[in-house]
Amino acid sequence: MKRDGTVPWPPQAVRRYVTEGYWRGRPLGDLMWDWADRSGDRVAVVDGDVRLTYRELAEHVDALAENLDGLGLRDGDNVLVQLPNCWEFVAFFLACQRIGVAPVLALLAHREHELDYLAELAEVTAIVMPDRRNDFDHQALAAKLGAKHCAQVIVLGEDVHNGHTSLGSLIRRHGDAQERRIGMARYAPRSSDVALILLSGGTTGLPKIIARTHDDYEYNARRSAEVCEFDEDTVYLVTLSMAHNFPLGSPGLLGALMNGGTVVMARSPRPEVTFELIERERVTVSSLVPAVAQRWVDAAATTTRDLSSLRTVHIGGSVLPEGFAGTLARALGCRVQQVYGMAEGLLNYTRLDDPPHIVEGTQGRPISDADEYLIVDENGTPTGPGQPGELLTRGPYTPRGYFRAPEHNLHAFTPDGWFRTGDVVVLHESGNLIVRGRIKDQVNRGGEKVSAPEVEGLALELPQVRRAAVIAVPDRALGERVCLCVVLHDGQRLDLADVQRQFTTRGVARYKIPERLEVVPELPLTPIGKVDKNMLRQVVTSDARQLVVGA
Secondary structure, eight states: OOTTSOOOOOHHHHHHHHHTTSOOSOOGGGGHHHHHHHHTTSEEEEETTEEEEHHHHHHHHHHHHHHHHHTTOOTTOEEEEOOOSSHHHHHHHHHHHHHTOEEEEOOTTOOHHHHHHHHHHHTOSEEEEESOBTTBOHHHHHHHHHHHHTOEEEEESSOOOTTSEEHHHHHOOOSOHHHHHHHGGGGOOOTTSEEEEEEOOOSSSSOOEEEEEHHHHHHHHHHHHHHTTOOTTOEEEEOSOTTSHHHHHSSHHHHHHHTTOEEEEOSOOOHHHHHHHHHHHTOOEEEEOHHHHHHHHHHHTTOOSOOTTOOEEEEOSSOOOTTHHHHHHHHHTSEEEEEEEOTTSOEEEOOTTSOHHHHHHOOOEESOTTOEEEEEOTTSOBOOTTOOEEEEEEBTTBOSSOTTOHHHHHHHBOTTSOEEEEEEEEEOTTSOEEEEEESSOEEEETTEEEEHHHHHHHHHTSTTEEEEEEEEEEETTTEEEEEEEEEEOTTOOOOHHHHHHHHHHTTOOGGGSOSEEEEOSOOOBOTTSSBOHHHHHHHHHHHGGGTOTTO
């Protein structure tokens, strides 16, 4: 492990990826003016009434990068970023790429529990948040975290407290743009440096974080855009949080900007918001998770909005119900690409020319001919054709370890660099993968991965709880919801409202808070003494009353 906490790529892999052209040796921020020189007067980003051309975006980015340097942010620093989908998020991300600062991308739903952990793990030197959003005071939380971690606070919004810095003031263009462009060359990081830090789905407590380099993430976005046929006519609607790998670089907004397209910001994925944007901006493509896609399907039946510009929808985050891809395509009058991928690297897409039975029945195939994968049984032995097993992978955009997690890496990666995804897959005769389930102990709530051990640990801190187990229960809207099963101390009582109140008070992200509580006399165990979650799930989903004490 390197001093900065990352795991280096093996020298032989580096040589191959460079020699064969997967890695091009340029930092992401260095590409921005290439885009501006090629597409200068074309609209790059639309955010409400704000419409920025490629040249205007580049000028804002350089002004911001120069001002961030003026605040003391330097090459190698990490910055915690929690922002809504907005043009300032795009500019801040690219400004970081210009000067070698790595944004640690947090979700808006994260609260003190998660953000404090991320700030400490990444040793952030600055925290970037909105002032308020949806009645939550992000700035007050940023102030608390900034004081604890000796980090500067940068705020997006009109209400910027004393001692904090306004992002709006940092981002304004000023002076000679060409002169600044030339001067920014001295700040350029190496392409092998960390460009950004993504969050894993998390299966063992709080989420691990993944350092992505300029080399690997540039290829991630570039190759994804090629597979999805992005070009200058692409109008990409950002509906999911930009902090996710999916809408950021798979191919996402970076794939659109790389090809001279237009990125349109949606502050919410709700159809009443997004359908208006599709009609007004003539959106051609967007990325959805199944829970959002179902709302779009339901709304499309009665909408008066013109959705005819929409050519493609990417859908991923969790496995689709059988036949839903076809339903989605018919409802929206567009093509569907299934996407199965992970922030740790490997991306799989169905292709735009795949027949319907492949698009509807598989989760795609790897994007790169340099992607390697194995499907193995519990003993690590490769499975036979059509047999399920755990997916292992490595390749030019799959890092070789989590950030500052040496003990976890011993289990998550094999000695020869294979990443254990924890997903159970079957190889289809077409060469595509079919995802059958997971070994990971997590709940997939509308595409957000909730670590069962993390929630169990929080539950065990409640004074009433003696034992706890978290399982996923099916839900039509979100796919799965978090169900907390607990054994209480003698004489104690606990209800769901009390659990939710205590989790909220402790600053836990809302999507992790249990939405169902089962109080049970004991937790079923396997022969080796572990909680038998399969049995627990069967009983809870079939007849929960058998388990509830005092129901």
